[in-house]
Amino acid sequence: MAMTSSGTAVVTLPTDTQILITREFDAPRHLVYRVWTTPELIKRWWGGERGDVTSAEVDLQVGGKWRYVMVAHGGFEVAFHGEYIEIVPNEKIVSTEVYEGAPDAAAVSTFTLTEVAGRTTMTLLVEHNDKANRDAHINSGMEVGMQESMDKLEHLAKSLRLG
Amino acid sequence: MARAATTADAFNAVAEPRRRQLLDLLATGERPVNDLVALLGLAQPQVSKHLRVLRQVGLVDVRDEGRQRMYRLNGDPLKPIHDWVKQYEQLWAERLGRLDEVLVELKDAEMNDTGLNDTS
Numbered sequence: 001m002a003m004t005s006s007g008t009a010v011v012t013l014p015t016d017t018q019i020l021i022t023r024e025f026d027a028p029r030h031l032v033y034r035v036w037t038t039p040e041l042i043k044r045w046w047g048g049e050r051g052d053v054t055s056a057e058v059d060l061q062v063g064g065k066w067r068y069v070m071v072a073h074g075g076f077e078v079a080f081h082g083e084y085i086e087i088v089p090n091e092k093i094v095s096t097e098v099y100e101g102a103p104d105a106a107a108v109s110t111f112t113l114t115e116v117a118g119r120t121t122m123t124l125l126v127e128h129n130d131k132a133n134r135d136a137h138i139n140s141g142m143e144v145g146m147q148e149s150m151d152k153l154e155h156l157a158k159s160l161r162l163g
Numbered sequence: 164m165a166r167a168a169t170t171a172d173a174f175n176a177v178a179e180p181r182r183r184q185l186l187d188l189l190a191t192g193e194r195p196v197n198d199l200v201a202l203l204g205l206a207q208p209q210v211s212k213h214l215r216v217l218r219q220v221g222l223v224d225v226r227d228e229g230r231q232r233m234y235r236l237n238g239d240p241l242k243p244i245h246d247w248v249k250q251y252e253q254l255w256a257e258r259l260g261r262l263d264e265v266l267v268e269l270k271d272a273e274m275n276d277t278g279l280n281d282t283s
Contacts (some may be wrong), residue, residue: 005182009259011252016178019251025261031273035265044265048257100214113166131178 016131019138021124029113029120033090036111042068051078056127062087066095078140082106098138105133173240176220181205182213189223189236196232 007024014020025032035041042056051072058066067081079100085108086094093111110125128134177183181203188194188202200210214234217223221240226233 009252009255011248011255016180021252021255023255024268025263027270031266031269032262034269035262041265045258047263048261049256050254050257108214138247 013134014125017128017134019126021122021126021135023122025120025122026118027120028118029115030090032113032120032122037093046070060084060087082109099137101140102133102136105136107133107137173220173222174244176216176222177244179213179216181209182217184218185210185213186222186236189234193233193235195228196234199234209269 009021009023012020012022021063035045037058037060039056039058042058043053046056046068047053047070051070053068053070054077055067055069057068058064060066062084063099065081066084067079068142069077069079081100082096084093084095086092091113095109095111097107097109099105105128107126107128109127110123112122112123112125125139126134128137177186184203185199188199193221196210198209199214200207203210214223214225218225221237223234224237225235
């Protein structure tokens with residue numbers, strides 16, 4: 001496989017209640033940490049290609065709250081919030097995470113950064129209290145992405161026709 | 164009303180850890196049931212029960228070879244699960260791709276800072 005300057009996001013389901021996201025960055029971890037925790041910077045990446053992040057509140061201290069709001073390209077609003085449980089600067093953040101569309105299904109997410117020779121591996125482990133909620137969490141990502149994937153499908157269909 | 168079978172599709176079939184173990188074992192090739200019993204360390208009836216569920220959803224195929232029942236993996240029913248997770252992975256690929264772009268800017272800025280004057 002070709003070596004690229006940065007990695008690709010990999011999602012696995014280690015157990016029935018967990019989601020694990022990993023990715024490598026060609027940057028020291030204090031910078032990854034800064035992008036992950038600074039509201040003005042969060043606004044620039046958290047929406048992916050799916051919408052605009054209209055609000056990112058971060059009270060980065062144990063017991064402090066966070067809340068992100070995105071207006072998806074389809075026009076609807078998606079919001080997540082939670083509370084910080086454990087913070088080790090540049091290394092680890094444990095927090096709760098609630099999708100406001102399904103407020104009963106809180107998850108605990110553990111974000112870690114490890115740096116080797118100037119490159120940083122990020123892991124984000126999302127743990128739900130049962131499988132149904134974990135699955136719903138994965139589905140929520142799917143719903144937001146639905147319009148976009150329809151567009152992609154159309155492109156793909158067109159390119160197949162050309163080829 | 165009759166309770167819906169909880170193992171009617173591949174999603175439910177692979178929700179059981181032992182069945183995932185069975186699939187992992189079969190991923191390396193076809194195996195007789197006795198092998199699977201030995202490798203899993205479960206009683207034969209339990210292994211047979213799990214294999215039956217996997218057969219029902221089409222995740223394993225079976226054939227007789229002499230007196231042996233040979234099982235092998237059929238990955239096709241796993242595709243919807245793969246696709247399902249892929250969608251979610253795509254969201255994170257987008258997010259972290261963008262995060263990477265911001266990171267490159269910060270790296271450049273930091274380099275310039277240390278080259279000129281420390282503003283932190």
